[in-house]
Amino acid sequence: MSEPLHERIRAEVEARILSGDWPPGHRIPFEHEFTAQYACSRMTVSKALCELADAGLIERRRKAGSFVRRPQGQSAVIEIHDVASEVASLDRAYGYTLLSRARRRATAQDRERLALARGATVVALRCRHDADGLPFCLEDRLISLDAAPDAASESFAADPPGAWLLARIPWTSAEHRIRAERAGAAAATLGLGQPTPCLVIERRTFAGEAPVTQVILTYPGAAHELIARFSPGRD
Amino acid sequence: MSEPLHERIRAEVEARILSGDWPPGHRIPFEHEFTAQYACSRMTVSKALCELADAGLIERRRKAGSFVRRPQGQSAVIEIHDVASEVASLDRAYGYTLLSRARRRATAQDRERLALARGATVVALRCRHDADGLPFCLEDRLISLDAAPDAASESFAADPPGAWLLARIPWTSAEHRIRAERAGAAAATLGLGQPTPCLVIERRTFAGEAPVTQVILTYPGAAHELIARFSPGRD
């Protein structure tokens, strides 16, 4: 058995669908018909068809059967890695510089960035990530000391705060905003001329309802792409 | 049985992992231990643990057991909607204009964009999506006639090609690239001054190994953000 049988069934049904042999809306054979065709048990067929259903290629309805789905594709999936591993995956040397660190009672702007209550205290960091000695990304981060009290005694001089937080504070949800922007205050730090467009990623992370951190990552547009390969999901 | 048992097992193990109770590297109980704990068969436990492995939360090794995986960096999920529904969700009036349409043997550049074989034919489209009468997004699309022969006889004068393709051609995977760019050729069409940064989304879609379509969407940066809220779980 070089290849699992359920995998072979899945691949053959998938090929029928992708070739157009079984067009959208077509009812594919019942499970018991596959068990006869492949001389196997129902569990094996079921596993193959469930994989196709998870992949969004078919829809299964009790009593009616399984049908080829009309492709949905409204939404997609993108992976966003943390900066250090991003640089590492490009096979370039990673460098990190802390530009500034401040501990303060949250200003009005801080409270808006991080959805904080009045009177909360934060650590504000600015740092630069380098690849092969060249500026790769500018990071502007707020950390809530309510969520991460240890951040108050951490200098962040040697290691970037992203990995530090990730290793300590469990998070349950995050919100991303991605946009293009003209390099403003970041231009000088990144060694850019003014008109250079940048890719800006804003991320707010929460543990339950409590805000943990907010970060603005600015990448020189020419030097960076978000890349992802993905498959349609269930939905 | 309101909830399948394998689902309950999956949820309880996932909770242990996300709470930090079982930290990265921790070996979780063997399948036979779960069968004792839940008084169920091995298949049921296996299904639950396979789901967690698919989601990237655990790694399973023969003889050794199953282990909590270290977080893969900050991998995340972002939804990318198609342009028409994007405009609709902003509660603005959607408009569509076909700028050009050509059918041709694939040029070298076309072949690179769409990973096509020599001698393939394509339909090349340029169109503009408007919101409340203002340019919202510029679309530059290639369609492989091998994958979508009907595109040869479709004018695309009234309806955007994205939805047309989605309704007809099933796809199994796609590749996205997102970057910031200075408005170049797109500037005039979008009614922009030259230095305006744009958010550029490139998407290549495949059915199995066969390329279907490639599209470059250019959004004026100030007018557009990708926004997503997500939770950790499936990678």
Place this chain on the structure above:
DNA sequence: TAGTGGTCTAGACCACGCA
């Protein structure tokens, strides 16, 4: 109501990888 998929069982054999 009858037939489908969803779930589950109590076994089994095998491949792999750590000893």
Place this chain on the structure above:
DNA sequence: GCGTGGTCTAGACCACTAG
């Protein structure tokens, strides 16, 4: 070696739902 997970079987009962 030997124990793990990977796969598979030949049944079973149940929930859902189209007819």
